[in-house]
Amino acid sequence: MVTLHHYLFLSALLFGVGIVGVMVRRNLIVILMSLELMLNAVNLTFVAFSRYLGSIEGQIFVLFIMVVAASEVAVGLAIAVAIYRQKGTVDVNEINLMKW
C-alpha cells in the first residue's frame, strides 16, 4: 500500500538531491537540472496532497509550476549558452563577476 507518507518521503528525497546538486556541482547545466529536480519534488508533493485531500487546486498549482519551470529553463539555458560563448566554460566558479 503506497501511502501519503511514501510520496512525501520520496519528494523530500528528490528535493534534497536537488539541493545538494545545486550546492556542490559546478557545471551550470547540471545546476539547472538540479533546480528542475527540486521543482518537480514540490510538484510531487502538490499532487500527493491533492489526491489525499480530494482537492483539485494542488494540481492546478502543478500546471503553473511546470509553466514557470519551462520558462526558467529557457532563460537559464540561454544564459548558459551566452556564458559559454563568452568564457568557453560553464563552470560556475569561473563566473564570479559579482565578487568583491
Next chain:
Amino acid sequence: MTDLVWLIPILPLIGFLINGLIGRRFPEKVVGWIGAASVGASFVVALLIFLELIGMPASSRSVQKVVYTWMLSGDLNVPFGFLVDPLSMVMMMVVSGVGCIIHVYSIGYMHGELGFRRFFAYLNLFVFNMLILVSANNFLLMFVGWEGVGLCSYLLIGYYYEKQSASDAGKKAFVVNRVGDFGFLVGMFIIFVIFGTFDFVPIFAEAPNKLTYGGGLATAITLLLFVGATGKSAQIPLYTWLPDAMEGPTPVSALIHAATMVTAGVYMVARCSVLFALAPVSMSVVAVIGGATALYAATIGITQFDIKRVLAYSTISQLGYMFMACGVAAFGSGIFHLMTHAFFKALLFLAAGSVMHAMSGELDMRKMGGLKKALPRTHWTYLFGTLAIAGIFPFAGFFSKDEILYFSFAKNPGFWILGAVGALMTSFYMFRSVFMTFYGTSRVDHEAAHHLHESPPIMTVPLMILAILALIGGFVGFPIIEGANVFGNFLAPVFAPAQAIIAHAAHAGSHHASVVLELTLMGVSLAIAIVGLLAARKFYITDPDAPERVITHFPGLHELVYNKYWIDELYDVLFVNSIVKFSRFLWKSFDDTVIDGIVNGVAGVVRSWAGVLRLVETGLVKDYALSILVGLLAVIGYLVLR
C-alpha cells in the same frame, strides 16, 4: 477705469517677457520699441485713471482693486491688490512717464551694445517692480516690488559685468540694501503682530487707536521702516552704494538711481504718514537725517570731477530734502519735490549720458570744457536741468524746494539753515559742472575732439521733453502759497489723517501760514541760488585758478571732502573687514573642519563597514544558494517551532 489699474504694472511685465524670452529673434529696433511701448502704454492707462480720479469728489479718491487672494493662511490674508489714490497715481505717472522717456532715449544710447536685449528686458522688469511697489495696497506686495527693484538695480549696475568695478558696485548696492531691507521687514512684522493685517487702509485707519501717540511701539515701527528707507533712498548712513551705482549704463542711473527707485523710500515714508505722525521722535529723526544728508552729500558733490558722481551726490542730497520735508510733516512737498526731481535729475543724467556719448565714454570733467558748440541741444537741456535743480524761478525745482524750505522754516529754522546752505552748495556744484563741461576753454584731448558729435534725435528728443517738464513741471504746484497749491491740495486727502494727528497733538495749531514769510523765503532762496551761480562762474570761468588757490589754502579739508570723508574706508574697517574676517573664520574653521568633517566622517564610517561586509560577496553561486537555503530553513524553522 480704476478696475484696470492692474494693467499698469502688467504691461511692462509683458514687455519683459517678450524681450526676455524671445527678444533674440528680433532686431534691436523692435526690442527697443517693445520696451518703450509697453511702458508708454502703462503711462496712458495711468493717465486715464488719473483723469477719472480727478473727476471724482476729493473725499472718495481712494479706490482699492483686489485682483485675487495671494496668500491665505490662518489669520494671514494677503490680497494681490492695488490702491488707487492721489499719492499712488502721482507715483505711477512719474514712474511710467519718465520711464517711457528714458526707454526711448536708451534705444539710441545703447545702440550696438552687446547686451541690448538683456538691457531692455531688465529695464522693463524694473518698471514692473517699481509700479508694483507704488501701487500695492498692502505692505507685503509693496515689499515684493521693493525687493524686485533692488534686484533689477543690482542686475543693471552690474550690466557691464566683465568689468570688476561694475560687478563690485552691483554687489555693494545689493548688500547695503539688504541692511535697510532688514529694518523694513522687522517693522512690517511688528505691524502685522499689532494690526493682524498687511493692508494699508485698515492699518492706517486703526493706527491712532492701537498705537499711542509718541509711544515706543509707534517709534520702533517707524524707525525700522525708516531704516529700510535709508537703504533704498541712499540716506546717511546707508548712502555709500549710490555713487558706486554709477557704474551702470547712464539711462539706468537716470531711471533707477535718480528718478524712481531711490525715491521709493520717500514714497514709503509718505505712504506711512499716519504711522510717522504718531511718532514725533521718528519724525525728528527723519528730518534730521534728511537735512544732514542734504548738506553732507552736497559738500562731496562740490569736489568730485566725475560728472556722473556729481549728479549721484546731488541725488543723495535732493533725496535728503525730500526726507526733510516728510520729517517736518510736509509730505505733499516731499512728493512734489520727488516728482520735479524725477524730471530734472533724469534730464541731467541723460544729458550727461549724451556728453559721454559724444566723448567716447569720458566722464572726467577736467577733460571736458567748451562743449557748448559741439553739443548745442545737450547743452541747453543740461542747463535747464541745472537751473531747475538750483531752484531758479520759474524752473520746477524752485517751487518744490522752496516749499520744503518754507515748511522746514515753519517747523524749526535750524532745518531751514541746513536746507539753505545745501541749496547754496547745490547751485554751486551744479553750475560748476555746467561751466566745466560746456563753457570755458576746451580741455578735450585731440583724439576725442575729433569725434565730438551731437547725439541723434532719438536721444535729444527725450532730453527736450524732459527739459520742458523741468521748466513747467513746477507750475502744478502754483501758486506756491499754502492752501492754494493745486498739487498739494490734490495730495492733501492722503495726508489728512496724519496732519490731523499732528494738529491734534500740537493742540492749538501752532503752524500758521504766512504769505509774507513765504514770499521772503522765496526771495532768499532765489538769491542763494544766484549767489551759487555767480560763485561757480567766478571759480570756473572768470578766474580758473581760484579752485587751486582754495585747495592750497585748505589742503586738509579738500583732501577730506574729495575722498568722501573716508566713509567708505571707515565702513570697510568697521563692518566689511570684520564680516569678511568672520566669514573667513567660518569658512576655514567651521566649514572646512566641522561641516566637511561630518560629511567625510559619515562617508568614512560607511566605507569601513562596507569594507568588512563586502567580503560576503564571494561571487560563487553555491554560496548564494547556501545563504538562500539557510534563510529558507530559518523561516520554516520559525514557522514550525513557533
